[in-house]
Amino acid sequence: MFTKNATEALNLAIFGLLLPGDHVITSSMEHNSAMRPLRELESKGVEVSVIRCSPRGELDPGDLMTAIKKNTKAVILTHASNVTGTIMPVREVGNITREHGLILCVDSAQTAGVLPIDVSEMNLDLLAFSGHKSLFGPQGTGGLYIRKGIEEKIKPLIVGGTGSRSEHESQPDFMPDRYESGTLNTAGLAGLGAGAEYILRKGIDHIRTKEILLTQYFLDGLKSISSVRIYGPGEASRQISVVSFNVDGLTPSEVSFAFDEQYGILSRPGLHCAPSAHRTIGTFPGGTVRFSFGYFNTEEEINYALDAVRQLSRRRKE
Numbered sequence: 218m219f220t221k222n223a224t225e226a227l228n229l230a231i232f233g234l235l236l237p238g239d240h241v242i243t244s245s246m247e248h249n250s251a252m253r254p255l256r257e258l259e260s261k262g263v264e265v266s267v268i269r270c271s272p273r274g275e276l277d278p279g280d281l282m283t284a285i286k287k288n289t290k291a292v293i294l295t296h297a298s299n300v301t302g303t304i305m306p307v308r309e310v311g312n313i314t315r316e317h318g319l320i321l322c323v324d325s326a327q328t329a330g331v332l333p334i335d336v337s338e339m340n341l342d343l344l345a346f347s348g349h350k351s352l353f354g355p356q357g358t359g360g361l362y363i364r365k366g367i368e369e370k371i372k373p374l375i376v377g378g379t380g381s382r383s384e385h386e387s388q389p390d391f392m393p394d395r396y397e398s399g400t401l402n403t404a405g406l407a408g409l410g411a412g413a414e415y416i417l418r419k420g421i422d423h424i425r426t427k428e429i430l431l432t433q434y435f436l437d438g439l440k441s442i443s444s445v446r447i448y449g450p451g452e453a454s455r456q457i458s459v460v461s462f463n464v465d466g467l468t469p470s471e472v473s474f475a476f477d478e479q480y481g482i483l484s485r486p487g488l489h490c491a492p493s494a495h496r497t498i499g500t501f502p503g504g505t506v507r508f509s510f511g512y513f514n515t516e517e518e519i520n521y522a523l524d525a526v527r528q529l530s531r532r533r534k535e
């Protein structure tokens with residue numbers, strides 16, 4: 218069913234599913250779109266366990282196993298960190314949740330459109346996605362995949378007119394109408410459909426291969442600059458095309474401001490709506506500078522970005 222973004226999809230999954238007395242497990246690399254609804258519910262009697270990931274943002278599935286308790290209901294996990302790009306072991310986690318009868322909700326805001334996702338094979342019960350990132354849709358689009366049967370366990374976030382069963386004053390119980398009340402962003406969703414068709418035409422493997430090449434090229438270049446500290450796996454095949462780094466002696470804001478003002482490069486400094494992830498990798502509260510590449514970026518642009526980083530770090534020393 219469609220939502221206006223991944224945040225709304227995660228809110229629906231989390232608030233719809235969890236009740237006081239339930240236990241839920243998540244990782245320390247989550248975006249606030251998952252962490253804030255969980256913390257809100259924690260204050261209302263839901264038990265929340267946050268598994269500490271490694272300083273590179275990696276989750277050990279063994280830690281998840283040991284966190285499972287009698288009242289554990291669900292695992293909420295990002296598919297890849299928006300801070301370090303680290304790809305989470307969702308397949309292994311899916312095996313664990315299936316074995317223990319838990320509901321697995323994955324946040325694919327950073328991966329839908331670039332990493333292959335097979336909800337059956339990966340044992341995913343819920344999958345939240347953004348339309349406006351790697352799915353090439355317009356802003357204001359997103360959605361939640363709900364495995365057949367799971368909808369009985371998830372309360373709608375809003376109820377109202379659906380254009381169906383209008384003779385009843387109670388909400389329809391079938392998909393997607395149970396969750397899609399009010400007029401949807403039809404024009405935006407048509408754009409999202411066009412984005413998805415483009416991806417299917419190009420092939421997700423082709424898109425991922427290009428993003429790996431660009432990311433590795435940038436990482437290799439950064440590694441040759443001594444004043445740059447890179448966070449995350451530092452290896453393109455183990456991450457998505459998000460690269461976080463800092464330049465010694467400069468704050469992330471100074472670096473991003475200079476990229477924007479002097480080079481016309483947009484990057485994002487700070488905590489990236491994921492304070493817990495920055496605590497995990499040791500960059501709280503200052504954060505990092507984050508670059509993210511897309512299918513349409515070129516090697517030439519990466520050379521230009523690397524030159525900008527070299528010039529900035531040289532100027533810092535003068």
Ligand SMILES: Cc1ncc(COP(=O)(O)O)c(C=O)c1O
Nearest residue numbers: 222223224248250299324326347
């Ligand atoms: C990992 C992750 N989850 C959730 C979100 C929220 O996505 P949206 O803006 O579609 O609500 C983001 C956005 O940056 C993200 O990176």
